[in-house]
Amino acid sequence: MAESQLLEEKKSLPLLRTEELLVNMGPQHPSTHGVLKVVLTLEGERIIKSEPVLGFLHRGVEKLAETITYHQFIPHTDRLDYVCAMYNNFAYVRAVEKLLALKVPDRAEYLRTIIAEVQRIIGHLFWLGSQALDIGAMTVFFYTFRERELLLDIFDDLCGARLTTSWYRIGGVERDFTPKIIDDIYKFVADFPSKIDEYDTLLVNNRIWLARTKGIAYISAEDAVSFGLSGPTLRGSGVDYDLRKVAPYGAYDKVEWKVPLGKNGDTYDRYYIRMEEMRESTKIIKQCLDQLPEGPYLAYEPKVVIPAKDRVFTDMESMIYQFRLFTNGFNAPPGDIYCGTEAHKGELGFYIVSRGGGKPYRLKIRAPSFIHLGAFDHMAKGYMIADIVTIFGTYDIVMGECDR
Amino acid sequence: MAKQQIISLDAPQKMFTVTVDGKQVTVAEGTPVFDAVKKTGVELPAMCYHYAFSPFGSCGICLVEVEGKSNNVRSCTAKVADGMVVRTNTDKMIEARKTAVEKWLIIHPLDCPVCDADGKCELQDLTYNLGVYDIKKGVKKQVPEDTRSLVLDFNMERCILCGQCINVCKEVQEIDALAFYKKDGLTHVGAHEGVPLHCEFCGDCLAVCPVGAITSRFSKYAYKPWQLKKTQTTCTYCSDGCAITLETEGSKVLRVTSKLSYLSKFGHDVERGDGHGGLCVRGRFGFQFIQSEKRLSRPLAKVDGQQIEIPWFKAIPQIARKLMQIKETYGGQAIAGLISGRCSNDEVYLFQKLMRATLGSNNVDTAARYGHMNSILAMQKGLGIGRSTTSYKQITLSDVILVVGSNVTETNPVFSLRIKEAKRKFGAKVIVIDPIQTNMMKLSTHPLQVAMGGETAMLQGLVKAVIAEGVAFSGFMEKYPKAYETLRQATGSLSEESITQACGIAWDKIKEAATLLAQSKRGTIIWGEGIVSLSNGQDNVFRLMDLAHLCGLLEKPGAGIHPVCEENNEQGAVDMGGVPEFLPGQVAYANGRERFEALWNTSLPNAVGLTLPEIIEKAHQGEIKALYIVGENPIETLPASMKVREAFAKIDFIICQDPFLTKTGQMADFVLPATTYAEKTGTVTNMAGEINPLAQAFDPKGESRTDFKIFCEITKQINGNAMQSVEAVMHEINQSVPGYFNGERPTINPEHLAHYFENGFAEDVIKRYQGTNTHPSSDVVNDGIFRLVLGQSIYHSGKLSTQDEGLMKIYNKPTLKISEADATKLDIKTGDWVRVATATPNGPLPLVAVEMQESLPKSSVELAIEIMSSLPKGMVWFPEHFTNLKDLMEVEVDPVTHVPYFKSGLVSIKKVPLFDLSVVSSHSCAINRGEAAQPQDMNSPSPSL
C-alpha cells in the first residue's frame, strides 16, 4: 500500500474533519497470542504505525540462569516457547554441549532429531489451528489439535509431561524410546500426510482464507534479511536459509529432505511453507526411525553427565559425581559461544558466557518471536485494521519466548 | 613426621634455582619442592599438606617427576636442590595421582548422603578434578563411629589417614591430644590409646579434616555445607578478634568456621606470620547462645513489682520521659551508664554521646574498668598512647617474647598460638613469668615460676638486671640520659638477695632473661590479668614500660609491648570514650571538651564523671537516680562485699539492656531485649587495635533490637534527632577520631616522652623501686589458709558463655583447683568436697558469726575439689565465670585508676565429709538467699563426683 494512495484518499474527502486515531490493542486481547500490546495509529481503517509494547510476560529467565547450574536451567527453557518445549530444550543443550565440546552418541542424535521434528509438527499444527481460528475457520482448529493430541500423548509416554517436557539432557536425552513409542510414531507418520491433505482441503482454495492471507504482511527478501527474520517468515520471502541445511546438527545431514521456499513473501506463502515443512518432517522422522542405531542414549562423560542411578547406588565415584553435579554443576570452560537451532518459528539461539564454574556468567536467548516483532511495524503499515490479527499470526508469535 | 625446620629470620639464606615445567624459580635452601612449585603458580593437589605445619607425606598425591630420579617424588617432603628440574603435569604423574585417590575411594563408604562434609570434601573435589572413574570394586571398611567424646565424633570408615588433625593438634596447637592407634588391625584416629577424647576442643582437627571423618556433635546431621548462608564476622568472646564465618540457615547458626580448612591449605594469600586461621573452643562451639530459648524477645517493664512484657512503642517514650524527668529534677550527674565491652564501637560511641550530650552526664563506664584501664591509663601517662604498640604479625615474628601474668593459652587461646608459632617456626625465646605453672610456661624456653605475689619483685629485678649488666638499649641512654640515670639510681638501692627472696627466682635466671630481652632484635612484652587485675596493677605496668624503654622495645622496629585484655571490644570501648576519663579517641575529658561541644553542638557537663566503683558508692549514698546498664551484669560480676544489690535497690530507675534476663535485669525497671553479635553490623577493635567488622547474619530474634537502634530511638524520643544508620555513626566517628577506621595507628610521641621524663617521672620511679615486698598478695600463708585466685577457663569467657548450652555441656561443673602438695597435706583427693570460707592471714573468720548474720556478704561455700599440679603451694584456683566463690572476695579499689581488685583473696579450706550433705545444702541456701536457683545447680553435690 503506497502512501501516495493514502494521500489520494485523503484528498478526496477534504470536507471531513480527519485525525489519527490511537488504538491500544492488548495486552488482554484474544488474538494477541499471550499478552502482547500494540499501540496502533490509525488513519481511518488503515494502520499508519504500529508499535508493539513488550514485557508483560517478563520473568527474568536470563537472569535466573545466572543463579542456577546449567543442568537446572533445562526446565526453565520449557517455559520460553511453551508450545514447543522440546525445541527450547534442544537449542539449549546444544549450546551447552558446544561450550563443553561434548560429543553426543549417535542414537541420541537420532532420538533428538525425531523428537525435534515431532515438535515441529506440533508447532505448525498449533499455528495452523490458531491462525485459522483467528481468521474465522474453526474446524481446522479441531482437526489440527486432534493430531497434536496424539503427539502430546507420545511425549507424555516418553518423558512424563505433555508440554513442559525437559527431556533433552546435556549429553543426550533423559530416556530412551520404548518399542511402544516407536510404534506410535510410525503409526502417526504413516497416517499424517492424509491429515495434512484434509487441512488443505479446508483451506488451500478457500476464498476467505485466500483473501485474508494473500498479499497480507508482505516483506521483501532484502527486508526480511535485514530485519533478521528467520524460519518460515524468512523462507516465505524466498530466502533459502535453514540452519538444518546450512549448519547441520542432529541427524539432519543423514536423511533426505528439502527446504520449501515461498515466492511472494506474504502470509499465504508462509502458510504454504509450514504445510510443506510438516510433510518434510514426516519424511525426516520416518527415515530417522528406519536408520535408528543402537547404542547409549546419553554420553558417558562422568564429569558432565549425571551418572546412571544404578551406578550411584554401588560406586563411590559415581556417588561423588552425583552429589558434585547436582550441587555445584560441572566445570564449564571459560569462554563464550553462540549456538543457533532451527526451531519451527525460526532461529532459536543461546548465547552463553562462561567464566568457568557450574553456572553461566551470562545467558542470552535469541528468541525468533522477539526478532520478528521488530519487523512488525514494517509489515503492518498500510494494511487494514482487520488484518492485524493475521499479521500477528503470520509470525507464529509466543509471548513466553518473546518476553522471557 | 619430619620435625618442622626452624626458619631463621635473621641469618642469610642460600638461594637455589629450580626449574618447574620450564619456568625458573628461586627459592631458599631447605624449601620443600611443593613450595617451589607453588611459587610458579602451579597448584599441585595434595591431601595431607597444610602450610601451617610440617609435611607428613601420607597421601602420595603431590607427586612430581624430578629429572635424574627414576621414582616419583613426593614434593611435600622432598627438599629442593640447586638446578633441580621438576615436571608436574606429565601423564605419568596424573595417572599416579589418580591411583592414589582410587586407593581411598575403593574402601570409602557410600556416605555422601549422610555425611556432614559432603559438598566441602577434598576427596570429592579430587575425584572430580582428577576425573577418577571406573575404579575397581573393593571391600569397605566396617568400623563403628566413635561418639564417646562430648564434642567430636570420629568416623573411621571415612578417614583417609592424612594425619592433618594430628599434626594441627601437635604442631600448631601444641596440645597433642590426638594420635593414631591400632584397634582390630585397623588404624584409628583419636585420643592416645583410644580413650574417649577430652581436650581443649579447639576444633581445629574438625576444620582441617578434608573428609567427614571428624564431625561436630553440636551440628551433626543438621546441614549440608551448600545450604548454609555464610557471613564473615568477628568472634565476640575474647579480645583476639578472630575472623569467623557464621554459617546459618534461617535464623539459626549451624556452625562456625574460620579460614582454616582444607580450602586454605595451600596458603595462597598467607604471608609469613599471618597465623593459621583456626579458632578456639569458644569461637567454634560457643554459638548456641545466639539461638537460645532463654533470650528475651520483648521489652519488660516493672509494674507493681512484677516484670511484664510491653511493646516497644510504649517502652521507649516511658524511658525517655523518665530519664528527662530525672535530668530536670536532679541534674545530669544523677544519671549513670554502664556499657559492656562486647558492644560494638558504634554502639559505645552512641551510648556515651547519649549519656554526655543528651542526658548531660559524664558518668559512663565500661567493662575495661575491671583491669584493662590499668594498662591504658599507665600507657597514656607514660607513652601518650593507650593501646598495644605492636601487632599480631609482629608478635609472631618476634625473637624474644616476655609473657607476664597472663595465662594466655586459656584467656586468649588463638593469640597464644602466635607465641607458640614464634617459638616453633621462627625459634623465638619465650620467657614466662607467673606464679602458676601455666601451659605457656610449660612450653616456654625460659619458665620463671615466681612465688605468689612475686611479679613485682621480678619486674624490679629485670629492670635492675638490665641496668646492672650494662645491656640497656643505647638509643634510650643517649636520648634520655636523665631518665636512665633516675632508673639506675632507683634500682641501685635494691639488693639482688631481696629480689631473689621476694620472687623466688635465682639472680642468674633473672639476669639471663633480662639480657635476652635487652639484646633482642624484635622483643615483645605481653602482660595480662595477672598484672592488671591484682593490686598495684598500674605500677607493674609502669615497671614493664621501664623495662621496655631499657630494652629498646619501643624504638626497635618489630618490637613492642602488648597488653592483653578480656572482652572483645574493651579496647574499642575506651577508644570510643566509654570511660569518664576520656572522650572518643582517648582524649582527656578536660582537653577535648570544647572540641566535642562544637562537634555535637551542645554543652557537656562540667563534672568529672564517676567510675564504676564510684557509681556504686554514690548509689549507696542515694545520689544516683537513674542507671542505664547495657550488657553488663555487676550483681553477678562484683563480689557481695561491694553491696551492689543494696546500692541498686536505692536507685529509682534502672534500665537493663541485654539479650538475656540477668540478675541485674531482674532488678531493673525496664529490661530491653538486645541482640547478639550475629544480628548486628558494626565494628569492634581487638586488643592489638585492629578494627574488625561485625556483619549481620540474620534478623534480630523476635522483637529484640540492636543496641544501636535502641540508643537511636531513645535519643530521637528525647531530642528528635538521631543517627539513621551505622554508616552515619561511622562517619561521625571518623570526624571525631580521625583515621580510626583507616588503620591509622597512633605512634609514641617523643615530645610526650620527653615531657613525662622531665615532669613526674623521677618521683614515680623512686616510688616504684622503693622496696621489694610491695605486693600485698605475698602475705605469709598459714596452714589451712590459702590464696584463692579467680581465673579464666578456656571453655568460657566472662558470664556470656555460661548462657551457651554448648559450652556449658563441655564445662559446667567448676571445681576448686588445689596444688598437689596442699592436697596431700589436707588429705584431699580429686572429687572430695571442701568448705571454703573467707579468711584473714591469721585464720578463718568465725563461721558461726557468719551464719548468724546473714546480711554479711562473707560466708562459706562448699565445692568439689580437683588437684591441679601446675598450681604453686598455698594457692587455690577457681574459674571466675561461675559465681560460687566471688562473694567470698574482698574488694580493693585502686586509688588512681579505680579498678576494683577482687580476683584474689584469702580463704580457709576444710574437708567436708560426703555424708554431711544437709550442712552443704543449708550453706548454699544461705549464699543464694533471695536469688533464683542457678541454671545448673553447681553447689549441690552430685553423686557422680
Added chain:
Amino acid sequence: MTIRTFFKNVFFQEILKALKLTFKHSFVKEVTLQYPHQKLQLPDAHRGALGLLYYDDGVERCVGCDLCQAACPSHCIRVVSGEDQENGVLRRFATEFYIDMTKCVFCGFCVEACPVNALGMTKLYEYSTANKRSLIFDKPRLYEVGKNYYNDAKAYLVAHNQEKADESAEAWRYRFPSFTKQ
C-alpha cells in the same frame, strides 16, 4: 478467468468440498473424553505429584541428604535434617520435608538426584483445593501420597531408569554404615 474457474466460484466448489469433509467427520469415532466421568490412562512415565516412599519393611527411605533441595530448579523443596537416635543407632533423617506444590515445575530432577530413591512421582493430579496453603506438602502428607500411590511411584522409577523392577532393587537400598553407638 476461464469458464471452469467461473463455475467454481459461482458454486463455491471449494467450500462444498470442505463441507463434504466435515460431514464425513460426523461418523468418525470421537477422540475426546468426558473428563470427570472418564479418566485418561496415564503412562508410567507420567510426572505427577511427588511422594516420599517407604522401604518394603516400613522404614523411611529419606535420609535427609538435601540433594533434592539442591537439584530443584524452582527452589520449592526444603529439607530439615536431623539426628535420629532410636534403638541406639545414629541415623540421619529428614525431620521436616516440604514441597511447595505451587512452585513445583514437575521436572523430576529431585527424583533423579535422590541417592536413595526416596522420592517418586505419582499419577496423582487431582489435588486442587480452595486453600492454597494446603498445597505446601509437608512430610506426613508426602509419605501419605507415597504410600497411597506406591505402585505409581515405583512404576515411575522403573520407567525413568531410576530403579529396577526385579529383586536387584533390594540390593540398591541404602544401608546406614554401622553407626552404632559405642
